[in-house]
Amino acid sequence: MAKSNKYQDLVNNILDYVGGKDNVVLYTHCITRLRINVKDQGLVNVEAIKNTNGVIGAQWSGEQLQIIIGPDVEKVFNSINEKYGLVEIKAGEEAAKTGKNPVIALFEALAGCLTPLLPLLISVGILKVFTMIANLLGLMETTSQTYIMLNLVADAGLYFLPIFVAATSAKKFNATLGYALLLGAMLISPTFISNVSEGTAMSIFGLPITAASYTGQIFPTIMSVYVLSKVEKLIKKYMPAMVSTFLTPLFAMLIMVPLTYCAIAPIGSVLSNYVTAGIVWLYETFGFFGVGIYAMVSPLLVLTGMHVGMVAYIMQCFGTLGYDPIVMVAGVVNKIVIGFACLAVFLKSKNEDIKGTGLSAGLPAILSGVIEPALYGVLIPKKAALIGTMIGSFVGAAVAGLLKVHLIAFPGSTGVFAIPCFSNIPMFVLAIVIGSVISFVYTYIFYKD
Numbered sequence: 001m002a003k004s005n006k007y008q009d010l011v012n013n014i015l016d017y018v019g020g021k022d023n024v025v026l027y028t029h030c031i032t033r034l035r036i037n038v039k040d041q042g043l044v045n046v047e048a049i050k051n052t053n054g055v056i057g058a059q060w061s062g063e064q065l066q067i068i069i070g071p072d073v074e075k076v077f078n079s080i081n082e083k084y085g086l087v088e089i090k091a092g093e094e095a096a097k098t099g100k101n102p103v104i105a106l107f108e109a110l111a112g113c114l115t116p117l118l119p120l121l122i123s124v125g126i127l128k129v130f131t132m133i134a135n136l137l138g139l140m141e142t143t144s145q146t147y148i149m150l151n152l153v154a155d156a157g158l159y160f161l162p163i164f165v166a167a168t169s170a171k172k173f174n175a176t177l178g179y180a181l182l183l184g185a186m187l188i189s190p191t192f193i194s195n196v197s198e199g200t201a202m203s204i205f206g207l208p209i210t211a212a213s214y215t216g217q218i219f220p221t222i223m224s225v226y227v228l229s230k231v232e233k234l235i236k237k238y239m240p241a242m243v244s245t246f247l248t249p250l251f252a253m254l255i256m257v258p259l260t261y262c263a264i265a266p267i268g269s270v271l272s273n274y275v276t277a278g279i280v281w282l283y284e285t286f287g288f289f290g291v292g293i294y295a296m297v298s299p300l301l302v303l304t305g306m307h308v309g310m311v312a313y314i315m316q317c318f319g320t321l322g323y324d325p326i327v328m329v330a331g332v333v334n335k336i337v338i339g340f341a342c343l344a345v346f347l348k349s350k351n352e353d354i355k356g357t358g359l360s361a362g363l364p365a366i367l368s369g370v371i372e373p374a375l376y377g378v379l380i381p382k383k384a385a386l387i388g389t390m391i392g393s394f395v396g397a398a399v400a401g402l403l404k405v406h407l408i409a410f411p412g413s414t415g416v417f418a419i420p421c422f423s424n425i426p427m428f429v430l431a432i433v434i435g436s437v438i439s440f441v442y443t444y445i446f447y448k449d
Helices: 004-017 046-050 073-084 102-136 145-159 161-173 177-186 190-198 219-238 241-286 288-304 306-320 327-348 352-368 372-379 383-402 416-421 425-446
Strands: 024-029 033-038 057-061 064-068
Touching: 004 046, 004 073, 024 073, 033 073, 046 057, 057 372, 102 145, 102 161, 102 219, 102 306, 102 416, 145 161, 161 177, 161 219, 177 219, 177 241, 219 241, 241 288, 241 306, 288 327, 288 372, 288 383, 306 327, 327 352, 327 372, 327 383, 327 416, 327 425, 352 372, 352 416, 372 383, 383 425, 416 425
Parallel strands: none
Antiparallel strands: 024 033, 033 064, 057 064
């Protein structure tokens, strides 16, 4: 793997640090962190992990150990897995016995179901941006077959979201993949969609089916697959092995199809609508002020690892509204503002180590939106940089909210290269500049070695 020497100590010693392979019940990763659940936290040497070459930081989030790596996390994850096979370990009943905080457990469940879909969302977002820019530059007409087909592919990413979510949810909850995919597919079946649009009454086993559109929704599928995992387990417990091959799928579907159509999916749809309505209410009630507040506190979400739960909100907004007015707007402003605070530290400090940290942490934040190096290396140790960032983030994001900037395509990063994915780009750039200047000037004036 690239930069292998930098992470070799972590790869070689990870099992010693986490109390051995038998202590691990879940091994996964997100965009910047290794995420490990263990049976006994007392066996984990967090300080040793923090002091390992290449590790930016390590912390507990509920029952989960998070090791902050940065952009190279997938390479480190793969190297560790190749050596020890940790990914083969599934979260089982041991993880359930840890007494996990239900809020943290909910965020972890959403992250486990949705984080693997980020490449999908990024790809459809990039396609949308590409066709939009190509059209603006006169390189591609909206009536051309290439434009139509690329947009068709991009739209398919959101239309078939229930099927994609079913696959990742099956892995998260240890449900059978085929059953889960079928549950996701039946919610967007052409016949079902047609009946909903035409107002045709539907029922199964005499039970009325709620007419609702589930395209672009995530909660109905996640909830259905979670229940499926429990139903499967119960069926297999009492089903004789000699008939399990054909009777288990039969009973699973006979139970889950009416349960999903008549109860779980409608409840999930209502939940989805309330989530979207809540965000719309927040935006309409507090407007630009709410966007600014979210930008100001978003580093705290990153510190706790709870930011991954926001993926669910963004996906739901795209499925219902077609855009995100708050989270990504505030997030991109915040990350770029953080980068400029780090650059102020780089220019002001007389300490060569601190200057190096400021530069190496600031550039990734600005260019790619990776802020863990900045958080742990600059903002937390340096109060002036933290305060400057909070003020600049609030003002910059509030200006973006006031100018009605929205995310209209899922970006491949959350730094400056994400800017084409937003509406009203000139005004968004203006908002980012205002926030960055405030952050830079405040940090430069008040920072002391």
